[in-house]
Structure formats: C-alpha cells, structure tokens
Amino acid sequence: MYLNELYKEPKKYLGKEITIKGWIRSQRKQKDFGFIDFSDGTCFKHIQVIYDNTLSNYNEVDSFRFGSAIEVEGLFIESQGQGQDYELKANTIKLLGDVTEDYPLQPKGRPTREFLRDIAYLRPRTNLFQAVFRIRSIAAHAIHTYFQDNGYIYVHTPLLTTADCEGSDQMFKVTTLDMDNLPIEDGKCNYKEDLFGKKTYITGSGQLHGETFAMAFNKIYTFGPTFRTEKSNTKTHANEFWMIEPEIAFCDINDLMNIEEDMLKFIVKYVLDKCPDEINFLNNFVDNTLKEKLEKLVSSKFNRVTHKEAIDILNNANIKWEFTPSYEEDIAKEHEKYLTEYFNGPVFVYNWPKDIKAWYMKLNEDGKTVAAVDLEVPGAGELMGGSQRETDIELLRNRCKELGVDTEPIEWFLNLRRFGGCYHSGFGMGFERLLIYLTGIDNIRDVIPFPRTPGSCEY
Amino acid sequence: MYLNELYKEPKKYLGKEITIKGWIRSQRKQKDFGFIDFSDGTCFKHIQVIYDNTLSNYNEVDSFRFGSAIEVEGLFIESQGQGQDYELKANTIKLLGDVTEDYPLQPKGRPTREFLRDIAYLRPRTNLFQAVFRIRSIAAHAIHTYFQDNGYIYVHTPLLTTADCEGSDQMFKVTTLDMDNLPIEDGKCNYKEDLFGKKTYITGSGQLHGETFAMAFNKIYTFGPTFRTEKSNTKTHANEFWMIEPEIAFCDINDLMNIEEDMLKFIVKYVLDKCPDEINFLNNFVDNTLKEKLEKLVSSKFNRVTHKEAIDILNNANIKWEFTPSYEEDIAKEHEKYLTEYFNGPVFVYNWPKDIKAWYMKLNEDGKTVAAVDLEVPGAGELMGGSQRETDIELLRNRCKELGVDTEPIEWFLNLRRFGGCYHSGFGMGFERLLIYLTGIDNIRDVIPFPRTPGSCEY
Numbered sequence: 001m002y003l004n005e006l007y008k009e010p011k012k013y014l015g016k017e018i019t020i021k022g023w024i025r026s027q028r029k030q031k032d033f034g035f036i037d038f039s040d041g042t043c044f045k046h047i048q049v050i051y052d053n054t055l056s057n058y059n060e061v062d063s064f065r066f067g068s069a070i071e072v073e074g075l076f077i078e079s080q081g082q083g084q085d086y087e088l089k090a091n092t093i094k095l096l097g098d099v100t101e102d103y104p105l106q107p108k109g110r111p112t113r114e115f116l117r118d119i120a121y122l123r124p125r126t127n128l129f130q131a132v133f134r135i136r137s138i139a140a141h142a143i144h145t146y147f148q149d150n151g152y153i154y155v156h157t158p159l160l161t162t163a164d165c166e167g168s169d170q171m172f173k174v175t176t177l178d179m180d181n182l183p184i185e186d187g188k189c190n191y192k193e194d195l196f197g198k199k200t201y202i203t204g205s206g207q208l209h210g211e212t213f214a215m216a217f218n219k220i221y222t223f224g225p226t227f228r229t230e231k232s233n234t235k236t237h238a239n240e241f242w243m244i245e246p247e248i249a250f251c252d253i254n255d256l257m258n259i260e261e262d263m264l265k266f267i268v269k270y271v272l273d274k275c276p277d278e279i280n281f282l283n284n285f286v287d288n289t290l291k292e293k294l295e296k297l298v299s300s301k302f303n304r305v306t307h308k309e310a311i312d313i314l315n316n317a318n319i320k321w322e323f324t325p326s327y328e329e330d331i332a333k334e335h336e337k338y339l340t341e342y343f344n345g346p347v348f349v350y351n352w353p354k355d356i357k358a359w360y361m362k363l364n365e366d367g368k369t370v371a372a373v374d375l376e377v378p379g380a381g382e383l384m385g386g387s388q389r390e391t392d393i394e395l396l397r398n399r400c401k402e403l404g405v406d407t408e409p410i411e412w413f414l415n416l417r418r419f420g421g422c423y424h425s426g427f428g429m430g431f432e433r434l435l436i437y438l439t440g441i442d443n444i445r446d447v448i449p450f451p452r453t454p455g456s457c458e459y
Numbered sequence: 460m461y462l463n464e465l466y467k468e469p470k471k472y473l474g475k476e477i478t479i480k481g482w483i484r485s486q487r488k489q490k491d492f493g494f495i496d497f498s499d500g501t502c503f504k505h506i507q508v509i510y511d512n513t514l515s516n517y518n519e520v521d522s523f524r525f526g527s528a529i530e531v532e533g534l535f536i537e538s539q540g541q542g543q544d545y546e547l548k549a550n551t552i553k554l555l556g557d558v559t560e561d562y563p564l565q566p567k568g569r570p571t572r573e574f575l576r577d578i579a580y581l582r583p584r585t586n587l588f589q590a591v592f593r594i595r596s597i598a599a600h601a602i603h604t605y606f607q608d609n610g611y612i613y614v615h616t617p618l619l620t621t622a623d624c625e626g627s628d629q630m631f632k633v634t635t636l637d638m639d640n641l642p643i644e645d646g647k648c649n650y651k652e653d654l655f656g657k658k659t660y661i662t663g664s665g666q667l668h669g670e671t672f673a674m675a676f677n678k679i680y681t682f683g684p685t686f687r688t689e690k691s692n693t694k695t696h697a698n699e700f701w702m703i704e705p706e707i708a709f710c711d712i713n714d715l716m717n718i719e720e721d722m723l724k725f726i727v728k729y730v731l732d733k734c735p736d737e738i739n740f741l742n743n744f745v746d747n748t749l750k751e752k753l754e755k756l757v758s759s760k761f762n763r764v765t766h767k768e769a770i771d772i773l774n775n776a777n778i779k780w781e782f783t784p785s786y787e788e789d790i791a792k793e794h795e796k797y798l799t800e801y802f803n804g805p806v807f808v809y810n811w812p813k814d815i816k817a818w819y820m821k822l823n824e825d826g827k828t829v830a831a832v833d834l835e836v837p838g839a840g841e842l843m844g845g846s847q848r849e850t851d852i853e854l855l856r857n858r859c860k861e862l863g864v865d866t867e868p869i870e871w872f873l874n875l876r877r878f879g880g881c882y883h884s885g886f887g888m889g890f891e892r893l894l895i896y897l898t899g900i901d902n903i904r905d906v907i908p909f910p911r912t913p914g915s916c917e918y
Contacts (some may be wrong), residue, residue, distance in 0.1 A: 002677070004610045021709040022677070023879050041677035041708070042610045069708075069881035096709070097850070097881040121668075121871045122878065124675035133676070137613040144603050151463045151501045154596040158909040159684055160699050162916045172633045172654075174661070176688045179632055180647040188639040195631075195688060195698065196916035202633070202661075209580075209909060209918065216583035217592070218461070218481070218500035225618055225683060229635045229654055239654065240619050249500070249528075250480040250555070391556070412580045412918055419581065420482050422528035422556040450617040450668060457621045457655035459668065459871055 004042040006076070010086055019073040020047070020088070021096065023125070026107045029062055036064075038072065038088070044130055044277035048079065051090040061093045066107040067125070069097030113446055120450050120459055128285070131278035132439050132447055135271055139438060140431070142270035143223060143244055146263050152246065153217040156224065157206030162198040163409035171201040172227050202227045206245050207360075207426060208413045211389070214247040214424055215416050221246040223431075231454045235443045236381075238432065240452040247426035253362075253371040253388040256425040257348050260375055260384050261302045264346070269298045271438055287440030293378060294438070296345065303347040307331075307369070310339060310349045317342075328353050333381060340378040349374050359399040361387040373427075380437035386427025393417040463501040465535070469545055478532040479506070479547070480555065482584070485566045488521055495523075497531065497547070503589055503736035507538065510549040520552045525566040526584070528556030572905055579909050579918055587744070590737035591898050591906055594730055598897060599890070601729035602682060602703055605722050611705065612676040615683065616665030621657040622868035630660040631686050661686045665704050666819075666885060667872045670848070673706040673883055674875055680705040682890075690913045694902045695840075697891065699911040706885035712821075712830040712847040715884040716807050719834055719843050720761045723805070728757045730897055746899030752837060753897070755804065762806040766790075766828070769798060769808045776801075787812050792840060799837040806835050818858040820846040832886075839896035845886025852876040 001018055022040030029035075033052035049072050055061055064070065074090040081087070104119050105111070105126070116123040123129045147154065160174060176195040177183065183190040191199045206222040213220045226243040248259065272279060272294055283291040305313070307327070314325035314335050323332040331339070331349070339347050350373035351364060361370035371388035390396050393414055400407045407414060435447040445451040450459045460477055481499030488494075492511035508531050514520055523529065533549040540546070563578050564570070564585070575582040582588045606613065619633060635654040636642065642649040650658045665681040672679045685702040707718065731738060731753055742750040764772070766786070773784035773794050782791040790798075790808070798806050809832035810823060820829035830847035849855050852873055859866050866873060894906040904910040909918045 002610060021881070041675050067879040069879045071709075097879050098877075099879050100877045103878050121671040121875070122675075124672050130675070133614070133672070134612060136615070137607075140613050140615075141603055141607045144600055148596075148600045151461060153593060154599050155592070155908055156595070156599075156684070156701055158699060158907075158911060158918075160686075160911045160916055161918075163918075172635060173638055174631045174633055175638065176631060179634065179638075179641065179658075182638065182641065195690065195913055196911070197914050198916065199638075200916055212580040212918075213583050213592070213908065216500050216581075216589070225615070227619075231654065240617060242615055250530075416580070418557075418559045419562050420526040420528045420556050420558050422480070448617075449614055449672065452617060452619045452655070454654055455656050457619055457657065457659055459617075459620075459622075 002042040003040045003045060003047060006047075007043055007045055010076075013076045014078065014086075016076055017073065017091070018076050018088070019071065021071045022069070024064060024066055024068045024070060027064070027066060034062060036070075036072075036093075038070075039130075041130070044127075044134065044275075044281065048081070048084050048087040049074065049090050049093070050087055051093060055090065055093065057093070060095070064093075064095060065099040065103070067099040067103050067105060068095060070094060071096055113443070117445055117451075124449075127281060129446075131275075131281050132435070132441060133449065135275050135278050135438055136435055136447065138274045139267060139271055139434060140223070140242075142267040142274075143221075143263075143431075145270070146266045147219075147221045147246065150219070152219040152221045153213065155206070155210055155213045155217075155220045155222050157203075157209035157222050157245075159202050159225070159227075160196070161201050161203040162196060170204050170228055170230070172229055174200045174202055204228055205243075205428065207247065207428070208410065210245055210247040210426065211413065211416055211424070214249045214426070215419075215421065218249045219246070220248075233454055235445075236433070236436070238444050238448060238451050238453055241444070241448065242431035244429045244431060245426060247424065249422055249424045251388075251425045252423060253350060253373055253425060256386055256388065256427060257302070257304060257350070257373060260348075260373075260386065260427060261346075264375075264377075264383070265298050267434070268294050268438070272298070282440050287379075290440040297377075300345045302375070303343040303345065305339075305347060305349055306351040307349055307353065308351070310335075310347075313342060314338060328355065330356050336376045336381045340376050346375060346377045346383075349376060357387070359403050359405050360389055360396065362390045363392075363395055363399075371425075377437055379440070380433050383433050383437060384427045384429040386425060388423065388425040391417055391421050391423055461501040462499045462504060462506060465506075466502055466504055469535075472535045473537065473545075475535055476532065476550070477535050477547070478530065480530045481528070483523060483525055483527050483529060486523070486525060493521060495529075495531075495552075497529070498589075500589070503586075503593065503734075503740065507540075507543050507546040508533065508549050508552070509546055510552060514549065514552060516552070519554070523552075523554060524558040524562070526558040526562050526564060527554060529553060530555055572902070576904055576910075583908075586740060588905075590734075590740050591894070591900060592908065594734050594737050594897055595894055595906065597733045598726060598730055598893065599682070599701075601726040601733075602680075602722075602890075604729070605725045606678075606680045606705065609678070611678040611680045612672065614665070614669055614672045614676075614679045614681050616662075616668035616681050616704075618661050618684070618686075619655070620660050620662040621655060629663050629687055629689070631688055633659045633661055663687055664702075664887065666706065666887070667869065669704055669706040669885065670872065670875055670883070673708045673885070674878075674880065677708045678705070679707075692913055694904075695892070695895070697903050697907060697910050697912055700903070700907065701890035703888045703890060704885060706883065708881055708883045710847075710884040711882060712809060712832055712884060715845055715847065715886060716761070716763060716809070716832060719807075719832075719845065719886060720805075723834075723836075723842070724757050726893070727753050727897070731757070741899050746838075749899040756836075759804045761834070762802040762804065764798075764806060764808055765810040766808055766812065767810070769794075769806075772801060773797065787814065789815050795835045795840045799835050804837065805842075808833050808835060816846070818862050818864050819848055819855070821849045822851075822854055822858075830884075836896055838899070839892055842892050842896060843886045843888045845884060847882065847884040850876055850880050850882055 026037040036049040071094040079087040352372040375384040485496040495508040538546040811831040834843040
C-alpha cells in the first residue's frame with residue numbers, strides 16, 4: 001500500500017500487517033536491531049521501519065545502502081520511540097534496487113542547492129525538492145480546479161506560429177531544415193522548403209488565440225509552457241517556463257482585479273490545506289515568514305492604487321531611490337518592494353502610462369494611460385500582469401502603427417472587434433513566479449524540474 | 460449572471476429579474492414581437508429571449524445582426540412556447556458589440572467542417588465546436604483529477620533538449636541564431652553562438668525525465684504539448700498535439716493495464732456526467748453510436764491478449780487481409796479494427812516482438828518479446844501505448860547499441876538503474892486520440908483549437 005493512503009486513516013491500519021515499497025532515506029544500526037527511515041514518495045511524511053535479528057536476512061538488511069529500493073512487510077503499530085506516532089515492525093525486508101557506491105546523494109550533511117541543481121535528475125529525492133515539486137503539482141491542480149469550478153474553458157493555444165507580431169526577437173525559431181546545409185535563395189534561407197513553408201516560431205503568449213475562444217466561451221484560460229529567448233541570467237528568468245493566461249468577456253479592469261484576487265486566495269488556501277507538511281518544512285528551513293505570509297494573504301483585502309498614486313507614495317517616502325520614480329515610467333524592483341511593504345500585503349497598480357505598455361491594452365479616457373494592472377506581492381514582485389483590452393479597431397490599428405507592429409498576420413485577431421466583439425479583459429501569471437511566492441525559494445532554477453537558462457540546457 | 464449558473468438551479472430564479480450578456484445565435488421577428496436565440500458560451504444550452512414593441516429601442520433591436528454581443532435584462536419565466544422550458548422576457552436589450560456585413564458565419568445552413576477549419580478563429584461559436592472544445596476542456600480536467608486524486612505528481616518535463624536520443628529526425632530544431640545569416644565554422648553551423656551553446660531540439664516525449672521523478676515520487680504524470688515533424692497529412696496526424704505520460708514505480712505490465720483501464724473509464728464517466736448536452740448533440744449530428752459506445756465502456760471489462768494470440772485470431776478470421784498478420788510484425792489499422800470488433804470493445808495487446816518496439820522496454824524471459832502493451836479501442840485504434848521498462852542496465856546498453864542509440868547524452872537516465880532503481884512502467888496517451896474517441900469526430904484538425912499540419916500553420 002501507499003503511505004499517503006496509510007496516513008489518511010492510520011488508525012484503520014493499526015495492528016495490521018501491511019506491505020510497502022519505497023526507498024531507504026536513512027538508516028541507524030544497533031547491535032541486534034536497526035531503524036530505516038523509509039519514504040515511498042507519495043507524501044512528505046516518512047515512516048520508521050524497525051527490524052531486528054529475527055529477520056532471516058538480518059545481516060543483509062544491515063548492509064543495505066542509503067537510497068536503495070526495498071519492499072517491507074510488517075506490523076503497523078504505535079511507535080514506542082519519540083519523533084513519530086507510528087512505525088512499522090518488519091517481518092521481511094526485500095531489496096528491490098541496489099545503489100552503487102558512486103551515488104552522488106549521501107545521507108550526511110545538507111547539500112547546497114547549487115550542488116543539487118547539477119544533479120537535477122536526483123534532487124527530487126531530497127526533502128527540499130519533495131516539498132517544492134509536490135507544491136508545484138498541487139498548485140497546478142489548484143489553478144485548474146479554480147477555473148473549471150468557475151465555468152472557464154481550458155484552451156490549448158498553439159505554440160508553433162508563423163505570426164511574429166509579438167516581437168520575433170523574443171521568440172525561438174523552429175525548423176525542420178538541415179541547419180548545417182540550409183537551402184539558400186537570393187542569399188537568404190528558403191523557408192518554402194520548411195515543414196510549414198514559412199518562417200516559424202514558438203510563441204511567447206497564447207493571449208491572441210485565447211481571445212478568440214473568450215468571444216465564444218465567455219471565460220477561458222490557458223496553462224502551458226512558454227518560451228523566451230532573453231539572454232538574462234538572473235534568479236527570476238528562465239527560457240522555458242509555464243504560464244496561465246485567462247481571458248474573460250464582459251469583464252472590465254475592476255472585475256479583472258476581483259478575479260485575480262479571488263484566484264490567488266483560492267490557490268494559496270488550496271496549497272495550505274493540501275500541503276501542510278511541505279509548508280511547515282519550507283517555513284522551518286527556507287523562509288520562516290512563509291506560513292504567516294500565506295495565511296495572512298487568504299484573509300486580507302488587496303490594495304488598489306493607480307500608477308500615479310503609487311509614484312506619489314514613492315516620492316513621499318523618505319528614501320534615496322536608485323531609480324527616480326516617474327509618472328511616465330515603469331516602477332523598479334526597489335519600488336515594487338517598497339509598495340508591498342508600505343501596504344504590508346499585495347497591491348494592484350493600475351492605469352499605467354500607455355507608452356510603456358503593450359499595444360492591445362485599452363486606452364483610458366485621459367488619452368495618456370491604459371487600463372493595465374500589475375499585481376505586486378511581497379517577496380516575489382510582479383506576480384500577474386493584465387489589462388482590459390482595446391476593442392476599438394481604429395485605435396488598435398493606430399497603436400500597431402505607432403509601435404511598428406505588422407497587422408497583416410493578425411487581421412483575424414483585429415476582426416474579433418468587428419464580429420460581435422465586446423469589452424473584455426485578461427491577465428498572465430508566470431507559474432514559477434507563483435511558486436517562488438508559495439515556497440519562499442528565491443531562484444527560479446529551483447522550482448522548475450529541469451531549468452533551461454542561457455548556456456544551460458542539461459538533461 | 461451566467462447561463463451555467465442559471466441552469467444549475469433554474470427554479471431559484473423563476474419570476475426574478477436577471478441580466479445576461481452574450482451573443483445572438485439566431486433571431487426570428489414577427490410584426491410586434493421577436494425571439495432571440497441567445498448564448499453566453501458558459502454552457503451548451505441557449506436561452507430564448509422574447510421581446511415586444513414595448514421596448515424603448517424596439518426597432519433598433521429588430522435590426523440587430525446575427526452574432527452581435529448584447530446585454531439583456533428581463534424576467535426569467537417558464538416558457539409559453541414549445542422547445543424550451545424557460546425563457547427571458549426582455550425589459551431592455553442593449554447592443555454591446557456589432558457585427559459587420561462580411562461576417563463569415565451565417566445563421567442559415569450548416570457550414571462544412573472544411574469551411575469552418577479555414578475560419579478556425581470563429582468556429583468555436585458554432586454548436587459543433589462548442590461541444591467539441593468544451594469536451595476537450597472537461598476531459599483535460601478529468602485527467603488531472605484522476606491522477607491527482609490517486610496521488611500522482613504532475614511533472615512539467617522540459618520541451619527544450621540538447622539530447623537527440625529519441626531520433627532527431629522526428630524533432631524540430633530550435634534556435635535563436637539568425638537563420639538568414641548563420642554563423643559558419645568548418646562549413647557547418649556554429650551552435651556555440653546559439654542561446655544554449657549547443658544544437659537544441661523540442662522533445663517528442665517526457666518519458667525519460669518523467670522516470671527520474673517516478674523514482675522519487677512513485678507515481679507521476681505529464682500532460683503537455685508534444686511535437687513531431689512527420690510530413691504526413693492524414694486524419695490522425697498533427698505536428699503539434701498534447702500528450703499524457705504517466706510513469707509508475709513498483710508497477711509491472713499487469714498493474715499498468717489495470718491503471719490504463721481504470722483511468723479511461725474514469726475519464727469517460729466524467730465526460731458523460733459533465734457534458735450530457737454535448738454528448739447528445741454529437742450523438743445526434745456526428746455519430747449516432749457514440750453515446751452507447753461510451754456508456755458501454757464504463758461498465759465493460761477490457762480484454763487482454765498477447766500479440767501472438769492476436770495474430771492467431773487474425774489468421775483464423777476468414778478475411779483476405781491487405782497486410783498479412785505476422786508474429787514478427789506490427790498490426791495494421793485493418794487488424795486493429797477487426798480486433799476491437801471481434802472483442803466488441805477495447806482490447807489490450809501485450810508482449811510484442813522486441814524488434815518492432817522501443818529500446819527502453821523490458822525484455823521478457825523468452826528473449827524474443829518485450830513487456831509492451833497497446834490499447835486498441837473501437838473507432839480510434841491505438842489509444843495508449845506503454846510498457847514495463849527495462850531495469851537491467853547492461854541489457855539497456857545492449858539494446859541501445861543494437862539500435863544505434865547514442866548513450867552519452869542519456870547516461871543520467873541509465874544511472875537511474877544503478878541508484879535505487881526498481882521495476883516500473885509507464886504509458887503515453889495522445890490527448891487528441893482520446894478526443895476523437897470521446898466525440899466521434901474523425902479528423903484530428905477538428906479537435907485541436909488551431910491545428911498545425913505540414914504546410915499549414917495558420918493563425
């Protein structure tokens with residue numbers, strides 16, 4: 001049986017013979033008996049297996065190595081010792097998978113995260129990454145559950161695209177051509193011979209496609225891998241990550257903030273409910289403010305300020321900023337940090353100067369700002385970015401012209417404004433940003449199973 | 460409010476004033492009154508809006524076009540007419556989004572699926588694609604729910620990879636280099652200047668990475684987009700599709716068949732429960748055996764035969780095969796079809812000749828077959844393919860050598876066999892194959908929001 005089943009109703013199994021299969025996480029040996037710290041990976045909790053020299057293969061078991069796969073059959077009892085409520089008194093212990101001596105993980109000491117990153121294929125076996133990657137899985141399901149329970153349709157928007165309107169500098173090119181021997185025509189690559197007959201990219205957003213479905217299903221979301229070619233080696237950038245992009249018809253920027261707030265509280269509460277052991281572990285070993293921060297968020301009311309109000313707050317602060325706050329400009333990391341501290345919690349900043357925001361955002365009546373909103377959260381900075389969308393096709397065309405966006409490949413998208421279009425809004429949330437917030441882990445490389453960053457595409 | 464909320468408890472809203480926002484799906488006008496068939500996209504059901512010349516903008520409403528976005532405020536009542544239980548007696552109807560005259564969808568007639576494929580960004584508004592894409596969303600959630608409820612960890616395996624062990628012919632190459640001006644060294648592309656400093660691909664499977672997590676979390680699954688470069692223009696091939704790949708520790712091929720059967724029944728039951736209107740529609744207009752087929756599956760026991768037994772059955776059939784059944788070879792489409800008819804339901808075919816199966820599958824004791832299993836289902840052919848995995852590292856190395864698989868980039872994977880490895884199994888299920896089975900739609904292009912096929916990467 002599985003440990004997650006066992007720990008769901010431990011009393012039901014007390015005094016019963018059970019069989020479990022999993023791995024030795026540590027081992028202590030005395031003269032005539034021994035203890036195995038056993039995990040089967042189905043929950044954060046381990047179980048203590050005790051065995052003694054009545055085992056037929058006692059000497060063999062005594063020599064089992066750390067990390068070995070074993071099968072234990074025994075009696076599930078209340079523990080006699082301290083540190084655990086239950087234990088398993090083994091009748092038989094079988095070796096299922098041995099470990100060679102060069103196993104990089106060792107029972108003693110605490111390996112650094114940098115070391116573990118180099119053995120990304122083994123690190124899920126450590127307590128830290130058992131916690132992180134279980135939370136990753138549970139948080140993903142929280143997201144699906146939130147949207148499905150609220151009537152959203154999950155849309156698999158395409159990753160391959162021939163439209164480079166989002167800025168092809170940020171997109172990977174994709175080809176089936178032999179790159180060591182490209183077909184050349186007039187000195188340039190002849191894409192007609194490529195699989196799709198055109199220059200093809202991996203897209204960095206599903207928003208445009210998502211909008212087509214919102215105009216049919218009302219409320220939709222995407223959740224899938226996303227790619228950026230940024231050559232930036234920071235703690236918060238990866239070239240492959242996952243993103244959630246909801247898009248909602250008949251929704252203005254205030255409705256959007258309500259949805260973002262409601263969703264985030266749901267996710268945090270879900271993770272607190274389903275992963276108490278993991279959160280406690282991270283609170284003890286990674287960030288001792290984590291649990292309080294998450295619990296507080298669930299019951300708090302998020303603050304809402306305009307970009308202008310935010311700049312006023314920054315200007316009134318008695319701080320010498322590295323970057324001077326400006327009504328016309330983006331806010332810097334130091335500003336984000338100050339704002340979440342000032343409000344002592346998450347804060348929406350909305351109505352941003354149009355020149356620093358994307359072409360598809362709704363122009364406000366002032367003619368200067370757009371109905372964009374960023375959510376800043378303590379510890380992770382900008383967690384979500386969204387906007388009410390521009391629905392006036394002429395304003396959209398003007399913005400595209402101003403910003404040099406070629407409208408030819410997105411005429412279908414612009415058509416949505418002519419064919420029963422309505423006011424609507426959407427946002428994007430980087431899944432790893434959320435995980436950084438949920439786990440207290442500060443490096444994106446440690447919340448992605450196999451991270452891809454410039455110069456690094458291992459495993 | 461939303462129609463899905465309204466239809467959850469219609470009696471609660473009877474006699475109440477409600478406001479809804481959505482689209483005109485059709486319209487009938489009489490002299491002094493009219494009917495609007497209204498949908499807001501949140502459920503398959505529409506609502507009939509009735510209005511009369513007491514509306515202040517009666518003449519305007521009368522001229523609203525098919526497809527327009529409107530807001531209706533009115534009284535929710537039991538319908539006086541036939542064809543629906545309830546209707547909305549409008550007090551006000553506001554136009555939110557107009558439709559220009561060149562709108563490709565028209566109220567009359569039934570457009571062909573080929574025509575709709577060309578306007579993929581509008582087809583979600585039709586009844587057929589409302590049904591198909593809602594089932595796609597619900598089925599995706601059924602999959603997550605099944606695995607999460609059963610203690611599996613959802614793993615986001617990477618798509619970008621520098622290991623070409625799966626056969627680089629089948630994989631897209633990915634680059635940030637300027638393909639019109641590649642850096643050349645010794646007559647070949649110099650990948651050192653590329654983002655990752657190496658030749659990079661999009662992988663076609665998450666299995667190898669999934670196994671590393673199964674050796675830590677016991678039961679895991681992946682669910683994400685997958686890419687193949689196949690230049691084949693058939694009804695069942697696309698270059699971008701979604702795949703589910705579970706991997707389970709301490710699981711042999713019989714356990715695996717149990718899991719596949721249990722999962723499929725769960726998904727089908729979930730969709731039948733959540734999408735009765737959609738299934739009825741597809742049963743009426745696409746495949747009138749659909750509903751019976753799905754209901755039967757939930758309560759049936761799947762058959763299990765070895766590849767050898769399957770060939771015997773085919774040889775004993777009084778049929779002149781196009782492809783002669785053979786103990787050494789794969790089974791053809793015509794054989795798959797016959798087998799599902801012979802067993803009148805899904806059938807597992809297991810223990811396949813090793814020479815036609817992949818290098819990582821467990822060699823059986825006969826030395827000739829591997830512990831592979833395919834599930835064949837009526838109407839969709841092979842729905843899942845899986846195997847118990849080879850855990851003997853020397854046998855694995857031999858198979859790689861025989862098949863010319865370079866082991867250098869997958870030494871980490873082979874290491875799993877030395878570091879507490881255990882017997883384990885996994886399978887892959889193409890999500891679109893499942894949807895073809897669930898909807899009765901026979902062309903993969905019609906179950907993918909924006910399909911990508913050779914020569915076609917539109918929108």
